[in-house]
Amino acid sequence: MTQETSGFAAFDLNPNILAAVIATGYEEPSAIQQQSIPIILAGHDMIGQAQTGTGKTAAFALPILNRIDPAKREPQALILAPTRELALQVATAFETYAKQMPSVNVVAVYGGAPMGPQLKAIRNGAQIVVATPGRLCDHLRRDEKVLATVNHLVLDEADEMLKLGFMDDLEVIFKALPATRQTVLFSATLPQSIRAIAERHLRDPQHVKIQTKTQTVTAIEQAHLLVHADQKTSAVLSLLEVEDFDALIMFVRTKQATLDLASALEAKGYKAAALNGDIAQNQRERVIDSLKDGRLDIVVATDVAARGLDVPRITHVFNVDMPYDPESYVHRIGRTGRAGREGRALLLVTPRERRMLQVIERVTGQKVAEVRLPDAQAVLDARIKKLTNSLAPLVADAESTHGDLLDRLTADIGCSPRALAAALLRKATNGQALTLAAIERERPLVPNSTPRERSGDRPERGDRERRAPAPLAEGRARCRTALGARDGIAAKNLLGAILNEGGLAREAIGRIQVRDSFSLVELPEEGLEKLLAKLKDTRVAGKQLKLRRYRED
Numbered sequence: 001m002t003q004e005t006s007g008f009a010a011f012d013l014n015p016n017i018l019a020a021v022i023a024t025g026y027e028e029p030s031a032i033q034q035q036s037i038p039i040i041l042a043g044h045d046m047i048g049q050a051q052t053g054t055g056k057t058a059a060f061a062l063p064i065l066n067r068i069d070p071a072k073r074e075p076q077a078l079i080l081a082p083t084r085e086l087a088l089q090v091a092t093a094f095e096t097y098a099k100q101m102p103s104v105n106v107v108a109v110y111g112g113a114p115m116g117p118q119l120k121a122i123r124n125g126a127q128i129v130v131a132t133p134g135r136l137c138d139h140l141r142r143d144e145k146v147l148a149t150v151n152h153l154v155l156d157e158a159d160e161m162l163k164l165g166f167m168d169d170l171e172v173i174f175k176a177l178p179a180t181r182q183t184v185l186f187s188a189t190l191p192q193s194i195r196a197i198a199e200r201h202l203r204d205p206q207h208v209k210i211q212t213k214t215q216t217v218t219a220i221e222q223a224h225l226l227v228h229a230d231q232k233t234s235a236v237l238s239l240l241e242v243e244d245f246d247a248l249i250m251f252v253r254t255k256q257a258t259l260d261l262a263s264a265l266e267a268k269g270y271k272a273a274a275l276n277g278d279i280a281q282n283q284r285e286r287v288i289d290s291l292k293d294g295r296l297d298i299v300v301a302t303d304v305a306a307r308g309l310d311v312p313r314i315t316h317v318f319n320v321d322m323p324y325d326p327e328s329y330v331h332r333i334g335r336t337g338r339a340g341r342e343g344r345a346l347l348l349v350t351p352r353e354r355r356m357l358q359v360i361e362r363v364t365g366q367k368v369a370e371v372r373l374p375d376a377q378a379v380l381d382a383r384i385k386k387l388t389n390s391l392a393p394l395v396a397d398a399e400s401t402h403g404d405l406l407d408r409l410t411a412d413i414g415c416s417p418r419a420l421a422a423a424l425l426r427k428a429t430n431g432q433a434l435t436l437a438a439i440e441r442e443r444p445l446v447p448n449s450t451p452r453e454r455s456g457d458r459p460e461r462g463d464r465e466r467r468a469p470a471p472l473a474e475g476r477a478r479c480r481t482a483l484g485a486r487d488g489i490a491a492k493n494l495l496g497a498i499l500n501e502g503g504l505a506r507e508a509i510g511r512i513q514v515r516d517s518f519s520l521v522e523l524p525e526e527g528l529e530k531l532l533a534k535l536k537d538t539r540v541a542g543k544q545l546k547l548r549r550y551r552e553d
């Protein structure tokens with residue numbers, strides 16, 4: 001795709017940024033990008049309501065990169081993210097989009113890593129600072145001027161930041177930034193606490209929200225599968241084993257992904273092809289014709305390339321990459337279930353995209369059931385069924401055409417018909433695994449573990465910032481104190497103080513979570529106000545406890 005044909009060319013972006021975006025393989029701006037980029041480019045404050053998976057990172061990263069002055073070697077844009085994981089992801093996205101701007105430097109600042117190198121990178125002139133609030137406040141305590149030159153601030157996943165108790169830290173950061181800065185706030189939800197922040201700290205913000213109309217999808221059976229991003233291809237291959245499909249379309253986000261997945265499928269013997277915006281129109285038409293008449297069974301497409309595609313043979317849609325919004329999801333799965341037939345739609349969801357799944361369920365008014373990867377037994381059953389189906393029609397007249405040959409071969413070889421049939425099967429199945437043990441050996445995936453259960457997804461030890469509060473038991477209220485590990489507090493100090501001063505029994509106190517800059521304590525809902533009044537003057541480690549009810553919205 002050339003710069004002229006990309007939907008991104010319509011924005012007034014620096015050619016280096018545009019070239020980097022096109023090199024990434026994006027074909028068209030997502031809805032949130034379409035609306036946000038011009039507003040941020042024009043220097044307005046903005047509130048964007050969008051969750052992960054909508055393309056929100058590029059929605060702010062591209063215009064912010066455009067607005068900084070690469071020649072100035074000082075921090076100019078600050079992006080705040082709730083977790084270290086997201087901060088790293090955002091920093092990587094900035095680096096990708098700034099690939100052709102060699103003088104732009106990005107630094108990620110988060111807890112659990114030494115402070116010295118982070119501060120050095122900031123002082124050495126990184127223009128973009130991506131930080132978690134807790135750690136950034138630690139830096140501010142050492143050098144309150146460190147953010148004095150920042151004139152663009154982005155709060156990413158603002159609701160998550162508040163849930164993790166970063167409200168006080170945010171206030172400290174706002175104070176450390178020039179009042180004339182541009183401020184952009186992204187949040188999946190806009191509870192009162194977020195609106196209050198916007199009122200106090202944003203100037204005349206423009207609102208951007210992806211409109212979600214309720215959509216109906218009938219005759220399409222929908223399911224989702226939780227999977228890590230790097231296991232999508234093997235998950236797709238496993239699913240194909242057991243899904244009884246005629247023709248299938250798979251949606252991915254980039255043209256590179258169409259090529260990679262189509263060639264992985266071809267390597268496994270599927271009749272598959274890629275369809276993306278780089279492919280000339282007449283070639284695209286050939287691909288679609290092939291899908292119509294059965295020369296192809298699977299097409300791996302981007303949304304742009306699949307526009308208007310109408311092939312009645314399509315029984316299945318695989319959303320290998322999440323769509324940007326529910327409308328696009330509905331649009332994609334509408335490629336199946338054509339002409340009153342039944343269709344099946346499968347959605348692959350990575351751990352960070354679960355929220356998008358909920359949005360899709362809400363907008364479509366339908367539950368998208370969870371499925372697991374097929375286990376070895378299911379794969380074996382499906383393979384044997386396919387073999388049975390392919391051989392059964394041949395049995396009827398094969399004896400009349402090849403019976404004599406069979407007699408001759410068994411006599412020549414000196415074997416039983418069973419031995420010969422087995423040899424022919426081995427030849428016909430071409431080394432395919434057809435026993436449980438053989439299938440288990442060829443499958444690296446653990447079928448019944450979801451990403452949630454695998455250790456890779458667990459919060460790292462020692463990284464206090466990224467853990468969300470645990471679900472609350474009934475009859476309990478969560479309370480918060482601004483005292484945390486950095487004040488020398490341990491759970492036992494809090495427990496001791498509350499037991500002594502509050503006169504509670506040990507069982508009355510639930511989980512105590514100590515984070516770097518605050519702590520959460522679960523207390524009985526009944527009589528809570530009285531208890532908090534009792535603890536009003538309590539001190540722990542020489543500091544006032546100031547325990548308050550913690551609101552999670």
Ligand code: AMP
Nearest residue numbers: 026028029030052053054055056057253
């Ligand atoms: P985000 O919502 O920012 O977490 O983005 C989700 C994913 O979409 C990331 O992997 C991005 O690289 C990708 N992405 C963002 N914008 C586009 C686009 N216009 N076209 C294709 N992929 C995109």
